[in-house]
Amino acid sequence: MTISKDKVVSVIYELKTDPTGEIIEKAATETPLTFLCGAGQMLEKFEANLMGLKVGDAFDFKLETAEAYGEASEQAVIELPKNIFEVNGEFDTEVIKEGNVVPMQDSAGRRMNGIVLEIADETVKMDFNHPLAGDDLFFKGEVIEVREATEEEMKAAYAPQGGCDSGSCDSGSCGSCSC
The missing domain is CATH 3.10.50.40 (Chitinase A; domain 3)
Structure with a gap:
């Protein structure tokens, strides 16, 4: 076959x-x-x-x-509000660390992984390009x-x-x- x-x-x-x-x-x-x-x-x-x-x-x-x-895209690198990573009102420092891969969903419910690039006072910069x-x-x-x-x-x-x-x-x- x-x-x-x-x-x-x-x-x-x-x-x-x-x-x-x-x-x-x-x-x-x-x-x-x-x-x-x-x-x-x-x-x-x-x-x-x-x-x-x-x-x-x-x-x-x-x-x-x-x-x-495809090529890596600058549009796939975005800053998200830090408060969306809160668990019980506290920022999730166990999961949201620079270099960590975090599973997420977009507004249409599609799953994707983002790499945490930088954590600022109010935002988290993430890269949603495929690793390859x-x-x-x-x-x-x-x-x-x-x-x-x-x-x-x-x-x-x-x-x-x-x-x-x-x-x-x-x-x-x-x-x-x-x-």
């Missing part, structure tokens, strides 16, 4: 942002990346590079920045499973997700649903 739309795919891989650089993410045999192909869970070009492969096939490809998470924005991505791996999706998997993948658009949520891939 080959990889095509609505097949459940499991792959193992190493991800680098430089072909000779260090591995920044790895999906091993014990913890493969598994997804429903074509359901918008992965980067479009990631899936396109896997189409037609079958179990045992190796892959080695590059996604240009524009095909991955501005990077080319180099994937090298192998297909370890391709199978038909169950009815439950199809329903779960294509059902409306309470305001969370599947392309914006992070899971375990690339830090997160990344790829």
Whole structure:
């Protein structure tokens, strides 16, 4: 069976942002990346590079920045009022620290992660760019499973997700649903 739309795919891989650089993410045999192909869970070009492969096939490809998470955007760096980070009337110093990644939601209910850049008297400056924005991505791996999706998997993948658009949520891939 080959990889095509609505097949459940499991792959193992190493991800680098430089072909000779260090591995920044790895999906091993014990913890493969598994997804429903074509359901918008992965980067479009990631899936396109896997189409037609079958179990045992190796892959080695590059996604240009524009095909991955795009360039980092200054508009994704914003200052938020400090009071939105209060718990029981107190600023949450346990979670809101420079360098911490904080899960949040936008006004439309989409989940996203923000990195705390700076804490000022009245505001918190956060960066909502994807951690891999501005990077080319180099994937090298192998297909370890391709199978038909169950009815439950199809329903779960294509059902409306309470305001969370599947392309914006992070899971375990690339830090997160990344790829």
